[in-house]
Amino acid sequence: MGQGGKPRRAQAYDGELGAAVTRAQQGDEAAFAVAYRIVQPGLLGYLRGLVGEDAEDVASDAWLEIARDLGRFQGDGAGFRGWTATIARHRALDHLRRQRVRPRSAVLEADVLELPGPHSTHEQALESLSTARALELVRGLPRDQAEAVLLRVVVGLDGPAAARVLGKRPGAVRTAAHRGLKRLARELGVTDEARRTLGESK
Numbered sequence: 001m002g003q004g005g006k007p008r009r010a011q012a013y014d015g016e017l018g019a020a021v022t023r024a025q026q027g028d029e030a031a032f033a034v035a036y037r038i039v040q041p042g043l044l045g046y047l048r049g050l051v052g053e054d055a056e057d058v059a060s061d062a063w064l065e066i067a068r069d070l071g072r073f074q075g076d077g078a079g080f081r082g083w084t085a086t087i088a089r090h091r092a093l094d095h096l097r098r099q100r101v102r103p104r105s106a107v108l109e110a111d112v113l114e115l116p117g118p119h120s121t122h123e124q125a126l127e128s129l130s131t132a133r134a135l136e137l138v139r140g141l142p143r144d145q146a147e148a149v150l151l152r153v154v155v156g157l158d159g160p161a162a163a164r165v166l167g168k169r170p171g172a173v174r175t176a177a178h179r180g181l182k183r184l185a186r187e188l189g190v191t192d193e194a195r196r197t198l199g200e201s202k
Contacts, residue, residue, distance in 0.1 A: 013038050017077030025070055032070070036063065039081060043088050045154040048135050049146055050092040058095050062088040082161035085151060089165060137184055145180030152177060 017038045023031035040059070047055035047062075065087050073083055135154075138146050151162040159177075163170045 014077030014081070017080060019077075021070075021073065021077065021080045025073070032067070035080070039084050042081075042155040043084060045135060046085060046150045047088055047092055049138050049150040049154070050089070051095055052139075054095060058091050059088065061095075062091045065091070078158070078161065081155060082157055082165055085155050085157060085162075086165045137187060138180075140187075141180050141183060144176045145183065148173060148177035149180045149184065 017035055020031045020034040020038070024035055040063075043062070044055055044059050047058050051058050062084070066084055069087075073080060075083065138149050138154075140146075141149065147166065148162065151157045151165060152159070155162075157165065159170060159173065162177075163173045166173065
């Protein structure tokens with residue numbers, strides 16, 4: 001985990017992402033392509049957790065809206081990541097409504113960044129899995145917990161940003177995210193002792 005609890009991968013790219021977005025807003029198409037390459041993998045993983053095999057179609061719809069409204073965006077790289085996740089989530093929910101599939105309960109927001117350091121090793125266990133296996137496990141969680149984990153670990157949002165995407169209070173988000181990560185850790189057979197060891201060696 002990086003400073004403030006943000007995954008290192010996302011943190012490392014947010015400076016480059018912010019610069020690319022600024023250039024893209026000035027009409028630089030190559031810069032927009034850079035922003036797309038940075039954001040798309042996490043966005044697609046998030047959408048796979050919501051709509052399964054239709055994720056690429058939903059992502060395409062989301063990027064059309066992102067490109068159309070890019071001039072309205074104000075913020076840095078981390079902000080752009082959250083903004084695109086919000087758009088993608090709206091498109092995913094629209095897609096589910098069209099299919100007449102109602103999301104299970106209220107979707108959760110990931111305030112995992114506020115979990116104590118050693119507990120973030122649940123996340124390490126996830127990151128050790130192949131993407132396909134991780135998404136399979138996450139999709140088995142209750143919807144609120146699944147979306148919390150997806151936004152935090154796959155998209156790379158910090159807790160407050162994930163809470164904004166989902167329109168929920170950070171406290172409720174923190175609880176659901178924690179439960180989801182604990183459940184995943186149990187399924188992966190990660191014991192408390194192993195988590196402590198991981199936390200100490202991180």
